[in-house]
Amino acid sequence: MSSPSSEAPKSAVSTSDAHSVSTSASVLRPSTTSGFPVAPYQPYDPIAEESEKKEEEPQSPDQAEHSHVVVGATGIFSRGYMTISYLLGFKERWSLTLFIVFGGALIGFVLARSFMLDPRASNQKRHLPPGEWFWAGRPPIRGALIAHVYSSFFLAWGTIFEFLPVLRRRTLVLHSINGYIILAILPASIGSGFVIARRTIGGAPDTQVLFYLLGLLVLISATLGMVWVRDVRQHRKWMLRFASLLGVVITARIIMLAARRIISDIGTYYADILDLQLFSCAEILALAPSTLSQYPSCTVAQQSGQFLGSVFVGVHASVNEEPINYGAAFRLAMAAGLWIAFILHVCGIELYIHLSEKANLHLKGYELTR
Template sequence: MSNPTSPPRNTIGAKVRGPFGFKKTYNFVLWFIFAGALLGFVLARFMYLNFNQFCPPSRISNGNNAAPGECYYYTNFNQYKIGILLHLGGVLPSGLLAVLQFTPAIRQRFVLFHRINGYAVLLLFLLSTVGALMIARHAFGGGLDVQALVGTLAIMCTVSFVLSYINVKRLQIEQHRAWMLRGWFYAGSIITSRFIFILAALIVSKLGGYYTARSCAQLAYIHKTAAETLAHYPACEVFFNGSNLDAQATVKATMTGGSASEVGAVLGMSFGMGLWVSLALHAIGIEIYLHLTPREAERLRNVSYQRQLEAGMQNPGSAGLVVDRFGDCEPWVSQAKKESDAASSK
């Protein structure tokens, strides 16, 4: 028998989640984990808005900025510098503002701010996507796996945000929620990928026997002098004597006692794989979450029904991009219609 003087269940949880506008503890926990990870990731990298923090003049990465040698392209080729500046200048503010979009207390109390902030988030993210596409050829080695991944991620995020925007303009709130969550979970795969590709780089270093090619120009940028570069990569002699400015050398991929160029090589080899795995995990994870929250989707669809009805739209409740308009599904019936039919049948 419960003690009548004991506090009700979830009192502590309600006090913690209440100021943020959450009605259910599990939603607050998920928001705290995922929005918190996004916020922490963005704040830790906000200093990169100062380009010299991302690409320090020393040329050698200190482990907190670009991979060794990557800044060769950002400092020597204007199109790549513009791309990285667009990407960093768009994605960091966008990620910060997105956390506010997913905070119910702000969304419910400050509707106009939520709308204006939403436009700002989408515009900044689209600019960052353009920048990412511009630098994909040389980001983390620029392999075909990385280029394909950047393109795939750009398509998935952009399509998700466009569908979310169309649905909110049609007052289809539950679909707006679903596609916005999808888009940001896809984008958030870059955070999870950090753990995966660094772990992969450590495993590759332990196993040994992995090599990749790097341009002699990039290797010279890392090692600073011709003598030091040639000491590691004699094949680059043809680059320094001017007979082959496009020469490349084979670089061992390792983080174990390796040079800066070898660390850059192993990070580049692991990055594409890590991000592909991370994207798959996030894509599966968000679908699981959406399928586990049908009550919230139904509640929001009834909200959509009321708003579309008041706006005089045709097919209220299904005015947006919903499956019963375009797919094989029974027509959706509002809660008000169900209650009316139940009352009339008595």
């Protein structure tokens, strides 16, 4: 989804060509603000830059001997790492590591949830957290859940390939087509997510607000990324924000795994009115009918013929008790994990963009246009 990157010209630029340097993919020209003279475009390579600095620094005999030992111990790994990095098109030393960590997390999450692609009710009911199927099995959430699972599956895979440098440098057409496919799938994923947000994880207002906010920010980031598609620097920033926001749910689930255990060990947490994570008596009856007598409000409502879906009660949150208690722990932990993950991702991606600004501005004073 980025604009073509220019290749380095083989010959120096003459004075007469100062205002027009053409390559097969791009045109490099002076910035309208700086008016700097044109110089041949050389891609920013921090690995080579660091190597030059190290060569200039004198080493003592002890340091030289130690460096030979280190190189001998890690040389095979380093060469393998740099070879893979080169083949995939990464230029910065830590880019491949970041791609493996964050891209691998996205791939792992997609593969781990791939069983949800089976739309049969029995399959999805078995794999959803306790209490979630009560609403997920009914329209319109049932259809929205299926649409969200399929659209998110292909959206995640498309995003992974979109961030491979070798794809956008060697086959720019495929990079662009993949980007437009992602943009076409995105509204379906976000729209179905908005429908599910009304009831998922208990449907509490705080989680609803987060899901709506997250969906809007993802859509805005992707749209602005397409608006700035011919400005490589701005396009890069917005697509990084887009990909980072997609990973909020993954980080939230990791936090949830620890949070629900902590909640259970403390033992004094309830999914109640204070947390806006109440269970309806109808949910309890569907999930654990034998425990309905433990909730007097539900018993009274059932005896009086009142609609059980309109009566809500607090449930003890613990993964060590009945499925209904496990569901309460999941709701409390996931709601907190979502907000923590959202803050971490928003702050983290802005920090990364700031720290990598040197690479993003290696053509400072110039405009790279199609």
